[in-house]
Amino acid sequence: MTTAVPNTAATPVVIPLSKAVAWLVTAAVLALGVYYFIGIDQGATSVFGSSTGIHEFVHDARHFLGFPCH
Template structure:
């Protein structure tokens, strides 16, 4: 014997998330600055002419990744 319910199932709708423009700009600027810094370290930093000096060894840390991504060095 089956029992059927006559009450309809509750329907929920998703409400959009509203982010204020000022907060969006902070995230956009922060992300762009991080991306530019990452691009510098992986694509431009050459060790001997590094902004941080030749003893920072950032070039050697990202050396294999740099070749994998197609950036020339040496």
């Protein structure tokens, strides 16, 4: 007794170029935002005001990732 195994090939998912560009731009903007808040934002020189809330929130992550902040 032999069982028949269907011989089907996997078909790749095709994403239109316009959707791929939209996903890439969104990912790049989010990545730059995360990089700014963790690596560059210094509190006093912050683009979003003189509050140090964001700086203090990500303070330990900055040191863990090797960004100097004092």
